[in-house]
Amino acid sequence: MSSHHIFGIRHHGPGSARSLRKALEDLAPDAVLVEGPPDAEPVLPLLAHPEMRPPVALLVYAADQPRDAVFYPFATFSPEWQAISYGLGRGLPVRMMDLPQWHQLGQNKDQADGAELEDSDPQPSALSPQPSQDPMGWLAQAAGFSDGERWWEQMVEQRRDSADIFAAILEAMAALRAESPPPEPSEARREAWMRKTIRTALGEGFTRVAVVCGAWHGPALIDLGDRKGDAALLKGLPKTKTAATWAPWTYGRLSYASGYGAGISSPGWYDHLWAHEEQVTVRWMTRVARLLRGQDLDGSAAHAIEAVRLAESLAALRGHPLPGLDELNEASRAVFCFGGDAPMRLIHDQLIVGERMGAVPDETPSVPLQQDLQREQRRLRLAPEATWRDIDLDLRKPFDLERSHLLRRLGLLGIAWGQLQSGGGTGTFREVWRIEWRPDLAVALIEAGIWGNTLRDAARARALDAAERAADLPDLVGIVNQVLLADLPDAVPALMAWLQERSARTADVAQLMDALVREDRLTRSSLVASLRYGGVRNTDTAAIAQVVDGIVLRVCIGLPGACSSLNDDAAGAMFGRVVAVAAALRLLQQPEHLEAWHQSLLRVADLGAVHGLVGGRCCRLLLDAGAIDAEEAARRVGLAISQATAPAHAAAWVEGLLKDSGAIVLHDDLLWGILDGWVASLTPDLFLQTLPLIRRTFATFAPAERRQMGERARRGAASGPASPRADDDDIDAARAEAVLPLVGRLLGFIEGGRFIEGGRFIEGGHKARPDTLIH
Amino acid sequence: MSQRLREHAEHQYAEELRALARQDTRPRPSGWLLSPWAVATYILGGTLDDGTVIEPKYIGSRRVIEIAIATLATDRGLLLIGLPGTAKSWVSEHLAAAISGDSTMLIQGTAGTSEESIRYGWNYARLLADGPSAAAMVASPLMRAMQDGKIARVEELTRIPAEVQDTLITILSEKTLPIPELNSEVQAVKGFNLIATANDRDRGVNDLSSALKRRFNTVVLPLPDTIDEEVSIVQRRVASLGAALELPAEAPALSEIRRIVTVFRELRGGQTADGKTKLKSPSGTLSTAEAISVVNSGLALAAHFGDGVMRADDAASGLVGAVIKDPVQDRLVWQEYLETVVKERDGWKDLYRACREH
Numbered sequence A: 001m002s003s004h005h006i007f008g009i010r011h012h013g014p015g016s017a018r019s020l021r022k023a024l025e026d027l028a029p030d031a032v033l034v035e036g037p038p039d040a041e042p043v044l045p046l047l048a049h050p051e052m053r054p055p056v057a058l059l060v061y062a063a064d065q066p067r068d069a070v071f072y073p074f075a076t077f078s079p080e081w082q083a084i085s086y087g088l089g090r091g092l093p094v095r096m097m098d099l100p101q102w103h104q105l106g107q108n109k110d111q112a113d114g115a116e117l118e119d120s121d122p123q124p125s126a127l128s129p130q131p132s133q134d135p136m137g138w139l140a141q142a143a144g145f146s147d148g149e150r151w152w153e154q155m156v157e158q159r160r161d162s163a164d165i166f167a168a169i170l171e172a173m174a175a176l177r178a179e180s181p182p183p184e185p186s187e188a189r190r191e192a193w194m195r196k197t198i199r200t201a202l203g204e205g206f207t208r209v210a211v212v213c214g215a216w217h218g219p220a221l222i223d224l225g226d227r228k229g230d231a232a233l234l235k236g237l238p239k240t241k242t243a244a245t246w247a248p249w250t251y252g253r254l255s256y257a258s259g260y261g262a263g264i265s266s267p268g269w270y271d272h273l274w275a276h277e278e279q280v281t282v283r284w285m286t287r288v289a290r291l292l293r294g295q296d297l298d299g300s301a302a303h304a305i306e307a308v309r310l311a312e313s314l315a316a317l318r319g320h321p322l323p324g325l326d327e328l329n330e331a332s333r334a335v336f337c338f339g340g341d342a343p344m345r346l347i348h349d350q351l352i353v354g355e356r357m358g359a360v361p362d363e364t365p366s367v368p369l370q371q372d373l374q375r376e377q378r379r380l381r382l383a384p385e386a387t388w389r390d391i392d393l394d395l396r397k398p399f400d401l402e403r404s405h406l407l408r409r410l411g412l413l414g415i416a417w418g419q420l421q422s423g424g425g426t427g428t429f430r431e432v433w434r435i436e437w438r439p440d441l442a443v444a445l446i447e448a449g450i451w452g453n454t455l456r457d458a459a460r461a462r463a464l465d466a467a468e469r470a471a472d473l474p475d476l477v478g479i480v481n482q483v484l485l486a487d488l489p490d491a492v493p494a495l496m497a498w499l500q501e502r503s504a505r506t507a508d509v510a511q512l513m514d515a516l517v518r519e520d521r522l523t524r525s526s527l528v529a530s531l532r533y534g535g536v537r538n539t540d541t542a543a544i545a546q547v548v549d550g551i552v553l554r555v556c557i558g559l560p561g562a563c564s565s566l567n568d569d570a571a572g573a574m575f576g577r578v579v580a581v582a583a584a585l586r587l588l589q590q591p592e593h594l595e596a597w598h599q600s601l602l603r604v605a606d607l608g609a610v611h612g613l614v615g616g617r618c619c620r621l622l623l624d625a626g627a628i629d630a631e632e633a634a635r636r637v638g639l640a641i642s643q644a645t646a647p648a649h650a651a652a653w654v655e656g657l658l659k660d661s662g663a664i665v666l667h668d669d670l671l672w673g674i675l676d677g678w679v680a681s682l683t684p685d686l687f688l689q690t691l692p693l694i695r696r697t698f699a700t701f702a703p704a705e706r707r708q709m710g711e712r713a714r715r716g717a718a719s720g721p722a723s724p725r726a727d728d729d730d731i732d733a734a735r736a737e738a739v740l741p742l743v744g745r746l747l748g749f750i751e752g753g754r755f756i757e758g759g760r761f762i763e764g765g766h767k768a769r770p771d772t773l774i775h
Numbered sequence B: 001m002s003q004r005l006r007e008h009a010e011h012q013y014a015e016e017l018r019a020l021a022r023q024d025t026r027p028r029p030s031g032w033l034l035s036p037w038a039v040a041t042y043i044l045g046g047t048l049d050d051g052t053v054i055e056p057k058y059i060g061s062r063r064v065i066e067i068a069i070a071t072l073a074t075d076r077g078l079l080l081i082g083l084p085g086t087a088k089s090w091v092s093e094h095l096a097a098a099i100s101g102d103s104t105m106l107i108q109g110t111a112g113t114s115e116e117s118i119r120y121g122w123n124y125a126r127l128l129a130d131g132p133s134a135a136a137m138v139a140s141p142l143m144r145a146m147q148d149g150k151i152a153r154v155e156e157l158t159r160i161p162a163e164v165q166d167t168l169i170t171i172l173s174e175k176t177l178p179i180p181e182l183n184s185e186v187q188a189v190k191g192f193n194l195i196a197t198a199n200d201r202d203r204g205v206n207d208l209s210s211a212l213k214r215r216f217n218t219v220v221l222p223l224p225d226t227i228d229e230e231v232s233i234v235q236r237r238v239a240s241l242g243a244a245l246e247l248p249a250e251a252p253a254l255s256e257i258r259r260i261v262t263v264f265r266e267l268r269g270g271q272t273a274d275g276k277t278k279l280k281s282p283s284g285t286l287s288t289a290e291a292i293s294v295v296n297s298g299l300a301l302a303a304h305f306g307d308g309v310m311r312a313d314d315a316a317s318g319l320v321g322a323v324i325k326d327p328v329q330d331r332l333v334w335q336e337y338l339e340t341v342v343k344e345r346d347g348w349k350d351l352y353r354a355c356r357e358h
Helices: A014-027 A038-048 A079-089 A101-111 A115-120 A135-143 A148-157 A164-179 A185-203 A215-221 A227-233 A267-275 A280-294 A301-317 A325-335 A342-353 A368-379 A398-412 A439-451 A455-468 A473-485 A489-505 A509-517 A527-533 A542-563 A568-588 A591-606 A612-625 A630-640 A647-658 A662-667 A669-681 A684-698 A703-715 A733-746 A770-774 B014-023 B036-044 B062-073 B088-100 B124-130 B141-148 B167-174 B227-245 B254-269 B288-305 B312-323 B329-342 B349-357
Strands: A004-009 A031-034 A056-062 A065-074 A094-096 A209-214 A242-248 A389-394 A418-420 A430-435 B077-082 B106-108 B120-122 B137-139 B151-155 B176-179 B184-187 B193-199 B216-220
Touching: A004 A014, A004 A079, A004 A164, A004 A185, A004 A215, A014 A079, A014 A164, A014 A209, A014 A267, A031 A079, A031 A185, A038 A056, A038 A079, A038 A094, A038 A242, A056 A101, A065 A101, A079 A094, A079 A209, A101 A242, A135 A148, A135 A164, A164 A215, A185 A209, A185 A215, A185 A227, A209 A215, A267 A280, A267 A342, A280 A301, A280 A325, A280 A342, A301 A325, A301 B036, A301 B062, A325 A342, A325 B062, A325 B216, A368 A439, A368 A455, A389 A398, A398 A418, A398 A430, A398 A455, A398 A473, A439 A455, A455 A473, A455 A489, A473 A489, A473 A509, A473 A527, A489 A509, A489 A542, A509 A527, A509 A542, A509 A568, A527 A542, A527 A568, A542 A568, A542 A591, A568 A591, A568 A612, A568 A647, A591 A612, A612 A630, A612 A647, A612 A669, A630 A647, A630 A669, A647 A684, A662 A669, A662 A703, B014 B036, B014 B088, B036 B062, B036 B088, B062 B077, B062 B088, B062 B216, B077 B088, B088 B151, B088 B193, B106 B141, B120 B124, B137 B141, B141 B151, B141 B176, B141 B184, B167 B176, B167 B193, B227 B254, B227 B288, B254 B288, B254 B312, B254 B329, B288 B312, B312 B329, B312 B349, B329 B349
Parallel strands: A004 A209, A031 A094, A031 A209, B077 B193, B077 B216, B106 B151, B151 B193
Antiparallel strands: A056 A065, A056 A242, A389 A430, A418 A430, B120 B137, B176 B184
């Protein structure tokens, strides 16, 4: 007499789960065996914990190599879930009977191949071209259905009650397996282990053992006779130490679209089928109507009524007893959406897939890093949520600053919980993050466990490791920026030493310039910005200052060499760098930097072989900074555009001088005067010759600017608009300071307790933007 | 052979409809001549148990047709939407023919369609002579369809002024048409329903009010999915039109049809069939229906002025005419397509030369 009863199920099938639950109640077994990893048995009792909310996943990982991990996702409608909770609820012994991951993960390591991980996923329903892998596909084809999912849904999932179904499934599978080639070795081993587990249970004296497994395995578990053969199959398997835990999961990740998907495309629909035995169609359409109403779309009860009628007549037309998801979708599209796709996408995301996220109880074993993160999340009141939301951080507040540090440390560890959003205003004291907790982040977190036991340690170790392997200087600077913004001061000295060393060895001036000013994608900050604004973030700036000093010096020395013999593309890139470095140095306001920089620019401007674009801009920067006077500048303009110069060079020079500064030409008396004077000094013939060269640049200015320039030229130099470039001496310091308290309050300064340096506006009148005042 | 230029669907396919009715054992909604399954077979084609071959009227997604039929079976109005030339009117005519055996209850929607042409008008001579009476009334096709329990069709619903459109609301929801002048009403007999068609591009002309929208189930007729599907549509329609027009020409070679369909699909989709080159799209819709008429006119040219076999020359004039709707913009698009795609393609030299001459 057979005393074990086999229940072949379809993973994550609500109909299967319902039939199984009923069959178990009828059978009243004294032990339950479920296809799943025995590694998980220590954490299995947590499943019955009141705080455990599916969807969740069992995570089994190699203890010494958490990267090597397998997930077993469960939803409340998964038959395995129902079987385990049935067993636990009645105090029965519940055992997992699949080949343990302590053997399988070992195999993966031997083969050094990630593909095996897919195979170990216990999902025969994942469709595959191999007939043995897709038994339902074959049966469905025989029954005239287009694919296995549909067939199973029609035949099994939508049935409400019938315990015989399991006998029928077993029979069908046996017939199918008789026609198929023998199972692969890995498959055979798994089934051997299952048989072994069943034998053990029977040996212990259990008399009614319920065996819950994927339908395909059923026939292989009937005959337990071949003890020897199984022992031979299971001999000499490698062994690894594994650990298991529960991780929260989402319906989105159960669906096809995502990596560790369970192969079901409509978890939300299955959930609906599981939750409502009666009035499936009516309830579904009501939910559609409510969803659409919530989004301000048409979705009245009248719509729902018509949609139900259409779905039912469609099902009748197609000869189905009840409308399936296809019929419901087609009815929704015709009635609610007027044939459109956009509302259907909404229905798909919110209802068919669903956004439900599971939760695990606090007692769930977790890796130390996970615990640290949970502590931090509680302390900083940032709850992990499946839907994204934006948080607005004011870095002047210590609490917000720490939140920013947390998100940035996670970023360093490759756990992208938060995305820094653009458009947070010009001030750097404000950050907007979009946070969205995805279950794969839990995986990444466990992976990151190899770097350390607290976020701080792990982030530091990971950053130092990355810095050591950084390919070039800008990469290294990127890491330095991340470390500075993540407030990991212990890592800074070592990084700075490397930076110093790298920059000393780098011969490439362009890289050095990039290192100074390039904003990296993750932090949106540059080395210079970190130095200048470090105070707001309470970063230690002394070490950075030293490195910046070194780099600036090397740039100034190397610049003339780097600017000679450039082709057009290289000159364009260098132009951008020179402009950026000039802006950065203006920001830093270090006299010694500026002096060295101007010397260097002067040498570039004098260089014979310099590309016009760069030479022209150097002249302009010198003029703006007051390093050369108007007369000298005018001389240089004349020189650059004289007849002997090659036209292309001259045109590039003018472009370098004036690029992107139409408005400045118009309003800067000095520049205007130089240009005006120079044009006026040309003879008519010379003017005609020069005209095309200048036009090349002027044509890039906005039409309105050109018109104003023309008007101003016609009026003559004397009657230009009032000069905004007031002399420093004209400022009445006392009157200016009178408004500062109010400005300070408007800008939120008084709160920060800081004040504008020296109580003076920064030089350059119109160039001082609000953000320079703030920091 | 009948002397009429074009037969109604129910006459042209009378034989098929009779065969279907004979074989049809499934339940029929009241007022329907065929069961929904038989209607689906009539539209999508198939072979009956007695060997009668039902020619497919619509080539494309089965689901679309099933939704349309199920909608009509639930006595909801059916709104067919699609680009010009996606067989909206064609499908609605055949649905009406199969369900009611009568596809003539037709109201053509235009900007000038008045409320009288939807509800009823008056024979003014009698109205003046006898006063309002049932005899003085002129029923609209819609009213007749209600009285007889048949399918009424409204073509180009969105071209009808919005206030006239709304006349349909009562008819669709209450299934009655009040006649206040006679203090009576017409109540629809079972089997009555309404199929309206509307053009995707015209959505903005007179958008449906949401009250009216709510009373229709909307089905979007897509452009043909694959080139094979489209070639097969063109071929079938050309063959049946050619037979009706008694053209002496040979049936066009499949390769010639495929070439024309390829040109249409490429220009419509904005890239070459191999997905390698981007193209500009002309202003016209370049629907399958237009491809059919290009092949047809090519066929006629070949029959009457050529040797009876359609060649590149015969196709070219129709092709150019179909593509170039805007003399300036589209000509540029077409020239570019000729020079960059047609000229380079193997075996298309004749088409290139022929199109250059036009």
